[in-house]
Amino acid sequence: MATFEKGILGGFSGKVGNVVGSRWRGKNVMRSLPQRGNYTPTELQLLQRERFKTVITFVTPIKGLLSKYFGKPQGDKSRYNLATSYHLTEALIAIPGGFTINYQKVLISKGDLRGLQQPVINAAPNHVLDLTWDDNSGQGNAAADDVLFMVVFAPNEQLYQVFNPASTRDQRSVQLTLPAFMAGLEVEIWAGFVTQNGKEAAVSSYLGTLTVL
Known part of the structure; x- marks a missing residue:
């Protein structure tokens, strides 16, 4: 693949002979057409x-x-x-x-914001997830109004449920209701904090595996 900015005809898009022109990440790019044949991957x-x-x-x-x-x-x-x-x-x-x-x-978020401290999660009746944590507002760059998000994934069904926002750091607990059809499913759970403006994030925490009640 080659890049070009000023050619005889300038940038072009499409096929000319055995060359294809296009734009890629803001640059004019030329590449040759792939050769056909009985290619077998290793x-x-x-x-x-x-x-x-x-x-x-x-x-x-x-x-x-x-x-x-x-x-x-x-x-x-x-x-x-x-x-x-x-x-x-x-x-x-x-x-x-x-x-x-x-x-x-697995990491959902990654950054320098202070993360969850002592998180504990349990499954409650009526497909509810009950999460508690320590309020570490004021430690380092942690603020009381940092936003909590949670990601719930059912591997066997390849289903995600995302709660964003879910709560704030100073609340210390939250109960989140999953869709009724997720009752009985085994799920993997992650959570983390981001700032109110969404520009800074903490390293997300893996909360473990639960069976939804």
């Missing part, structure tokens, strides 16, 4: 595809949160790019026949 390539597929399937439904709260963009890498890279390298487990996510290593 075992390593198939493995990499499966790794990527597993992570993308997991992170895509929460792209909105990751794009807002996962660290700071680095050059051409967006927050979502960084989140995808992190989960590929840190939160993937090989299992017979493929890969799965290590939920304890």
